[in-house]
Amino acid sequence: MKISFLKKTWKFIFTVALLVAVIFISSRGADNPVKGFMLVITSPFFKTFRIFSGGVAGFFDFLGSIGDLKRENEELTKQNQELLAENVRLEDAEKENEILRREVNLAPRGKYDLEASFIIAQDPESQGNRFLIDKGKDSGISENMPVIVSDSVLIGKVSEVFPNTSRISLITDQGSAVNAEVIESGARGIVRGTFGLSLILDMISQADVVKEGDKVITSGLGKEFPRGLLVGKIGTVEQSPDKLFQQATIFSPVDFSDLRVVFTIKNF
Amino acid sequence: MKNFNLFILVSIVVLIQLSALGSFLSPARMPNLALALVISLVIFQGFERYLGWVIFSGFLLDAGTGWPMGSTPLLLVLIALGIDKLNSVANIRSGQSLFLLSLAVILVLSLFIFDWASIGLSSIEKHFLNNSQLTYSPVKIDFDYLMKSAYTVLSGFLIYFILKKLQTNDFPKIFQQKASS
Numbered sequence: 155m156k157i158s159f160l161k162k163t164w165k166f167i168f169t170v171a172l173l174v175a176v177i178f179i180s181s182r183g184a185d186n187p188v189k190g191f192m193l194v195i196t197s198p199f200f201k202t203f204r205i206f207s208g209g210v211a212g213f214f215d216f217l218g219s220i221g222d223l224k225r226e227n228e229e230l231t232k233q234n235q236e237l238l239a240e241n242v243r244l245e246d247a248e249k250e251n252e253i254l255r256r257e258v259n260l261a262p263r264g265k266y267d268l269e270a271s272f273i274i275a276q277d278p279e280s281q282g283n284r285f286l287i288d289k290g291k292d293s294g295i296s297e298n299m300p301v302i303v304s305d306s307v308l309i310g311k312v313s314e315v316f317p318n319t320s321r322i323s324l325i326t327d328q329g330s331a332v333n334a335e336v337i338e339s340g341a342r343g344i345v346r347g348t349f350g351l352s353l354i355l356d357m358i359s360q361a362d363v364v365k366e367g368d369k370v371i372t373s374g375l376g377k378e379f380p381r382g383l384l385v386g387k388i389g390t391v392e393q394s395p396d397k398l399f400q401q402a403t404i405f406s407p408v409d410f411s412d413l414r415v416v417f418t419i420k421n422f
Numbered sequence: 423m424k425n426f427n428l429f430i431l432v433s434i435v436v437l438i439q440l441s442a443l444g445s446f447l448s449p450a451r452m453p454n455l456a457l458a459l460v461i462s463l464v465i466f467q468g469f470e471r472y473l474g475w476v477i478f479s480g481f482l483l484d485a486g487t488g489w490p491m492g493s494t495p496l497l498l499v500l501i502a503l504g505i506d507k508l509n510s511v512a513n514i515r516s517g518q519s520l521f522l523l524s525l526a527v528i529l530v531l532s533l534f535i536f537d538w539a540s541i542g543l544s545s546i547e548k549h550f551l552n553n554s555q556l557t558y559s560p561v562k563i564d565f566d567y568l569m570k571s572a573y574t575v576l577s578g579f580l581i582y583f584i585l586k587k588l589q590t591n592d593f594p595k596i597f598q599q600k601a602s603s
Contacts, residue, residue: 162470169473169499176492181551185484185491192485200441200486207442275440277487279540282449284488286440314488321488349560351449411448 190316193286197319200274201288208414266380267421268302269293273413274319282351282411283327289418290318300379300419307408308332308372308383312418320418324410325385326351334385335373339363342373345385345404351411353386353404364391364402380422427588428472432479435459435581440486450566453573455581456483457536460498461505461529462582466589469506476502490547497539501532522579529578530571537561 179185269289277284289295299312301322310330314321325332326347334345334355341362343355358364368388374381389403439455447453456479463472480495487494505528538561561567 165470165473166499166503169477170496173477173492173496173499177490177496177547178551180490180492181547188491189485192482196437196482196485199437203437203441204445207445211445275486276444276449278439278443278449278452278454278483279487279489280449282444286486323488349562411444 186314186316190290190319193316193319197274197286197288200286201272204272204274266419268417269295269420270415270417271320272415277321280327281349283324283347284313285322285324285413286319287322287416287418288319290316290320292318294420295320295418298378300383300422302383302417302419303408303413303415304417306383307406308379308385309406309408309410309413309416311378322416322418324351326353326406326410332379332385333373333375334370336362336364336368336370336388338365338368342375343399343402345370353406355388355402355404356399358400358402360393360395360398360400362400364388364400366391370404380419424588428475431581431584431588432459432475432482436479436482436486439483447573448566451569451573453570453577454533454536455574455577456480456494456498457501457532458529458574458578459581460502461525461532462578462585464502464505465525465528466582466585469502473499473502489544490551493543493547497536497543500539501536504535505532525578525582526575529575533571533574534561 180188271287271289271293273285274288275286276282277286295312295315297312297315300308301310301312302308308325310322310324310327312320313323323330324347325345328347328349330345330347332345333342335342336355336358339362341358341364343358346354346356348354355364355370366388370385370388372379372381372383372385384407386404386406389405391400391402393400435455439452443452443455459479460472460476463475466472469476476498477495480498481491483494484491508528541560
């Protein structure tokens with residue numbers, strides 16, 4: 155019995171030591187080909203499970219929302235009418251914008267080289283801040299490329315690339331920092347992720363005026379993200395005279411817990 | 423229990439954890455299926471017998487996360503060994519309702535320990551291995567965490583039930599018929 159106990163203990167110590175060694179080697183980047191190989195095999199299954207479960211979840215959501223559909227329909231009809239009117243006004247503004255941009259020699263907006271991809275898995279240890287997509291090196295994706303959803307709303311960037319999959323980190327991730335600007339006042343700051351799937355605009359100068367509802371876009375500083383990608387709208391502003399900077403919460407128009415298709419900007 | 427059945431079970435659990443669960447539950451409420459599987463395996467027939475499968479499920483899970491490979495297997499092995507040492511589990515295995523209660527308690531405690539140990543391991547890896555990509559969020563005991571615990575317990579019961587069924591019907595019938603013909 156004593157021998158069996160010693161054998162078991164040595165087996166356990168050996169296993170733990172081996173795993174620590176694997177962690178050490180992996181952190182030097184050696185795990186990328188191993189992960190890449192495993193993801194090549196598993197990503198078709200991830201995609202199938204994700205699409206199937208998305209369909210099932212959508213069906214149950216629909217059943218649960220039948221009672222709200224009529225009211226929502228009426229609201230949307232009213233909104234549609236208001237949007238049609240605004241559309242006419244915006245068409246005029248767009249024409250004027252094109253003329254002005256040509257005059258000051260700015261690059262055309264929205265002309266990004268985009269790679270569309272499905273979200274196939276999410277990192278369970280990241281509180282919903284990291285996902286796997288079904289495109290990788292083979293599709294021309296590389297690290298630090300910005301990731302958006304439709305209408306040029308920034309959601310994150312590529313953090314790790316494998317042959318046919320990539321990992322994206324959302325801007326709500328605690329380690330994320332995005333140079334941003336408030337359109338209405340020109341105030342600049344840094345968008346950071348906080349606990350959960352929320353955002354704050356940090357390091358706003360005390361001299362700048364920022365109010366609820368102002369739109370926040372990427373400023374283009376640092377060349378990490380192109381200028382003009384929408385981040386969200388200002389919520390509450392925290393101002394304190396004894397602090398160096400102001401802070402504001404940001405509401406993103408994107409539901410980060412319900413992402414299905416995203417676009418990676420390969421060139422800007 | 424046949425290795426083929428276990429391989430399918432482990433693969434499906436990890437696939438569901440990484441891909442399907444996100445469509446139904448918010449990240450804060452997502453149960454830890456891999457942990458539930460490991461605990462069920464260890465309580466079912468001991469840590470040493472299923473050590474390989476504990477490590478395999480951990481590596482599969484690491485492939486889909488941003489952690490260095492080996493992090494999740496290390497945590498799972500340590501927790502599995504801790505549970506194996508709980509001799510009292512063997513004594514109450516015969517009483518069904520008491521067993522279910524103890525399984526639930528073990529699952530909840532293990533989830534709590536796993537989440538805190540993840541934070542500890544992440545900060546160690548970030549500090550000693552200079553891995554700036556690693557981020558971690560503190561464990562917040564709120565309604566979402568209670569729901570996460572409840573889902574983990576339910577998953578643990580389901581997985582334990584499946585393991586018992588796999589043990590008694592060890593070989594899928596369709597393969598038995600083909601083998602005998």
